[in-house]
Amino acid sequence: METARPAPSNFGSLAKTVTKILRLRRAATGSGGGGGVGVASDKYKPIMEKLKLSGNLTEYSTMLSEPHKDEDGKQQQEHSxxxxxxxxxxxxxxxxxxxxxxxxxxxxxxxxxxxxxxxxxxxxxxxxxxxxxxxxxxxxxxxxxxxxxxxxxxxxxxxxxxxxxxxxxxxxxxxxxxxxxxxxxxIQLKDSEILSLQAELLSSEKQNRALDARLHPGRSLAALDDLHLSGLNPTHFLTALRYAVKSIRSFVQLMVREMESAGWDLDAAAGSIQPDVLRRKPRHRIFAFESFVCQKMFSDFHRRDFNLSSSADRSAWDQRRFFKEFTDLQFVSLKQAFDGKGQKSALGKFLRAKYLALVHPKMEASFFGDLDQRALVSSGRGFPESAFFAGFAEMARRVWLLHCLFFSFGPEEEGSIFQARRGTRFSEVYMESIAEDDDDDDDTAGVRPPAVGFTVVPGFRVGKTLIQCKVYLSSRVGGRS
Structure with missing residues (x-):
């Protein structure tokens, strides 16, 4: 006969759980009003809510077997x-x-x-x-x-x-x-591209300058390209001087045309510059105007600062700084000279100072009818866009470059500038006649030896090299020894 197996141990716990549920329901019903349907008390609400959400009876037994510490909700809050x-x-x-x-x-x-x-x-x-x-x-x-x-x-x-x-x-x-x-x-790739483009630009600029030199001889400084301080010699200075003199002559021709347009008496104007020298020689009066312009432009050329207060710091410069400025400003434009900084600004101030010293207000008023161009230059706000001022600026720029190159030579080749005085006996060593001395068709013609009437272009000494000054000779002036 088979022995009866004991009931599973969880059956009793299940019965207890059902009993507790029934008790809870009766307690909820009994606590209600006369309506017969009761509402669970507040302390049993958390348990009831969990019961509604759970469908597993084992969870019921777990929750109901817990101590009644959840009456105030603390344990459940800790659990959550x-x-x-x-x-x-x-x-x-x-x-x-x-x-x-x-x-x-x-x-x-x-x-x-x-x-x-x-x-x-x-x-x-x-x-x-x-x-x-x-x-x-x-x-x-x-x-x-x-x-x-x-x-x-x-x-x-x-x-x-x-x-x-x-x-x-x-x-x-x-x-x-x-x-x-x-x-x-x-960045390295871009830098290499920039260097390549800069090399192409320099090559193109060099070709353009060469073409410009062929189209306009004497108007370009192409002969001084690729010049280095170690290879600098007086021949380079002579080349730069020729460029400067050509630009001076171009500006003088422009100025004479403005005089003619304004109705000036050119003989009287030339005579006021060099009296009793150009009598009955109208074709030589151009030399008097060139002399006047050179005197203004080369004034204080022997001083490192050009006697300009704005360039006082240049007095302490050495030859390397002057040569660097020469190479940096060799191809600078007119706009860059006026609007630039540093060295370009110094060139702009030089242009202003020389223009105000060379072009008299009455001269400018007769040329242009007003002083607007002068006011614009003196204010420093910009530069006049006129052919007259462009010709002046190119001349002044070349004189400035010549000045930089002049002080680029070392102490052993220290240079000087000179001119011949009126009446000085002509010397082929120091002077060069700019025009032949024509006979004046008077009794004294040919009796007196020619003497210096006036200096047109000053002379220079660079090291042991002497560059003759260009003079105008006249037999009307008594010679001096």
């Missing part, structure tokens, strides 16, 4: 806080790993881009493996999130939130380093 804290830690870990993987993918992609040019197959393969690995890691994180396995066990290749943040920062730093290297390479 524990659960939320675990959820929060799991979510922080998930997000940290997610961002770490994304940063690693970005770094690998940056490496992949840099490895394309120049082509680096090893770096490309390494970046590709890194991208695939991180994509797999992201897939694992996704599956763990969907299956709600974040708290039960850690997903493969996962890290704590702090470790993942550290890894994310490392990946970001790596991305920045790769981007920096890429930008540095691009």
């Amino acid at each position: 806080q524990k659960l939320s804290s675990k959820d929060k830690e799991a979510m922080e870990s998930l997000l940290a790993n997610l961002f770490a993987s994304i940063s690693a993918i970005k770094a690998a992609y940056a490496q992949l881009q840099v490895a394309q040019s120049p082509y680096d197959p090893d770096s490309i393969q390494s970046a590709d493996k890194s991208v695939v690995s991180e994509l797999k890691h992201l897939s694992v994180l996704k599956q763990c999130y969907l299956k709600n396995q974040l708290q039960s066990h850690a997903p493969p290749a996962s890290q704590s939130a702090l470790e993942a943040q550290i890894q994310e920062h490392r990946s970001l730093l790596r991305t920045y380093q790769i981007t920096t290297k890429k930008l540095e390479a691009e």
